[in-house]
């Protein structure tokens with residue numbers, strides 16, 4: 001374990017930005033003070049740079065086990081670290097699916113061997129695994145994932161009685177994918193009749209429709225209200241759905257919420273006009289919708305209707321993405337460029353830096369009850385990201401780490417650069433290079 005001293009950084013934390021030194025010892029933040037002169041193994045001059053708590057991404061698909069042609073825990077967590085994401089929570093739609101406790105523990109074992117970032121995993125719900133869900137220890141999984149709409153991996157839970165039991169009995173937070181599958185199936189048939197297999201990609205916004213989203217999201221919220229469930233509705237995409245949620249602009253208000261809402265980076269960054277240039281690269285479920293929805297989501301982040309920003313990082317191979325509409329899989333690789341995208345909203349005057357940090361780090365840490373992460377506080381794990389807000393960063397194949405080797409951001413110039421990522425007190429990424437060592441830990445929860 002190293003001691004690290006960061007000098008003259010602009011810390012962004014808990015609604016404040018202030019100049020400070022920061023000392024790291026034994027993986028944790030030992031001291032935050034205007035001037036620290038303690039000797040350390042390494043001193044980092046952070047003059048002119050901003051120090052943020054690392055992003056905590058509560059929704060990623062890293063494809064292991066079974067789908068490793070698309071990505072692996074190693075390749076995608078390495079990409080996350082390069083993008084300033086220090087912790088991730090990973091989804092169960094792999095092969096075999098993570099729908100029992102044995103498969104869940106196998107993932108933790110694998111991550112301990114290969115992950116570059118801190119990790120936790122969801123247990124996936126099915127129409128018949130309520131007994132496994134009941135057996136789950138509160139600190140064993142970040143949550144239970146319920147696909148209330150079908151997407152990659154055929155994990156739809158559509159049995160009404162089962163849904164009610166899951167919402168009533170899950171020992172941990174439920175995270176839902178909300179889209180009404182019968183409505184989508186009907187629209188798919190209509191568009192197939194009109195276009196055959198060559199449905200224009202832009203129609204994804206209409207096929208995976210706003211009505212299908214609203215119907216399913218409102219059902220999830222109703223179920224949670226009926227059963228007193230801790231519910232987190234993932235990747236919301238429409239202005240209409242915003243009416244389903246209560247505003248919680250501050251963390252104190254967030255802490256009181258039973259039902260929280262999330263937006264993902266791509267739904268904030270892209271809109272339906274972008275299908276023209278990016279086509280299947282931005283085909284994802286729920287779909288990227290209209291510009292007015294994008295604007296409503298950005299506003300909802302500011303108003304506190306949206307509590308958390310995540311990625312839904314979902315890599316597919318370039319070859320798969322070249323297929324026509326019905327066979328091009330849905331999903332976008334995002335973890336390396338997620339924090340940079342949020343900082344872009346800062347450069348555009350839409351979000352403050354404090355808001356970016358709240359939605360990408362404080363709020364997920366609080367919502368998922370992580371043990372001592374997500375804040376720059378003495379005694380907390382030193383998961384930090386040093387960014388240069390005045391240094392542009394252009395995305396090229398050479399600086400992209402995803403195994404699938406493509407990104408919808410290729411050629412885009414971000415206004416900021418991730419200079420360094422510190423994980424559990426160690427420099428994990430610096431000047432475009434990863435450390436050869438891995439410093440990741442299993443995420444602990446502080447749940448009673």
Ligand code: DOR
Nearest residue numbers: 151152284285314330331
């Ligand atoms: O676009 C998506 N891709 N949405 C999901 O819900 C799943 C994901 C995937 O695993 O490919």
